[in-house]
Amino acid sequence: MTTLTPSDAHALVSAAMTRAGHTAAEAGIIADHLLDCELRGLSFGGLARALSVVERIRATAEPPGPIRVVAETAVSATLDGGDRVGYLVGMRALDLAVAKARAHGIAVVGARNTWYTGMFSYYLEKAADAGLAGMIAGSGPAVVAPHGGTEGRFGTNPIAFGFPSTPAPVIWDIGTASVMYGEVLLKARLGAELAPGQAYDATGAPTLDPAAALEGAFGVWGGHKGSGLAMVVQLLGMMAGAAADPPGISDCGFFVVLVDPGVLTDAEDYRRRVAAFADAVRATRPTEGGGAVRVPFDRSAACRDEALRRGTIEVSAAVVEAMRREAGDVTHAGGTAHG
Structure with missing residues (x-):
């Protein structure tokens, strides 16, 4: 190291x-x-x-284009990412969503034609700092097999939720695959093996080889329940205009919904109640021999x-x-x- x-x-x-x-x-x-x-x-x-x-x-032979707003209302926007990396497109989408949610109490922003949008908790922490609660879902190329299958139909399809709180937000950020694409790439780079049960090769046989997994499919997280959630995330990405099965590393969907709690309740009181509830979760009696209960993030x-x-x-x-x-x-x- x-x-x-x-x-x-x-x-x-x-x-x-x-x-x-x-x-x-x-x-x-x-x-x-x-x-x-x-x-x-x-x-x-x-x-x-x-x-x-x-x-x-x-x-990529063609140079990327600009990030463009292709549709917009007071509370919504759709972005064409111009095939630019998602860290840039995601921040543009988040900034738009924060501005609209602050002005109107709610915002829905979708982006397509992008890739590698990163860690959704990164965006939601910024939204929570602005006093907003939200959800982000992201679709991608079909590299994850549905429950009971061995061929890719879903992206790794992360979904995350964030809630403003004092002193720190409550954020839950998961991928709906048994292993994330970046983890497989890193293990392939370092010559490391995958864990058993995480992936299949191109023939549908279980594999520990990350290179074979990249040619085959990853397993889904959470059995039939995780598989259903992965399908929902794919559909949300498609609502942002992304393809159901884009080629290679391309056309990932990025779907953001932000809400100002102040349109429904007292915003500062909500932050305090979120913090108190999170503390109550942490104070749960642990299982015998187990460690302290944690809150996501x-x-x-x-x-x-x-x-x-x-x-x-x-x-x-x-x-x-x-x-x-x-x-x-x-x-x-x-x-x-x-x-």
């Missing part, structure tokens, strides 16, 4: 993204998102994802706080070296190798 400071990691991603054709401002938006993943212990969505972004850009937020207090993050040495090559600087990116 390689030890980096957060500022070194941010600079490394920014340099690689700028070299890949993004403006400095765009590179900063992408780096902020990927660094937050690393700080929260979600390495498959961190610096390793920057390598996947560069590879996707290189593999507690673990990753605590991981981020500890990383910031420590002032360092640990990243795979192979990923860091590849990132340094992409950034065009193998000697000045900072960091100390361990192991």
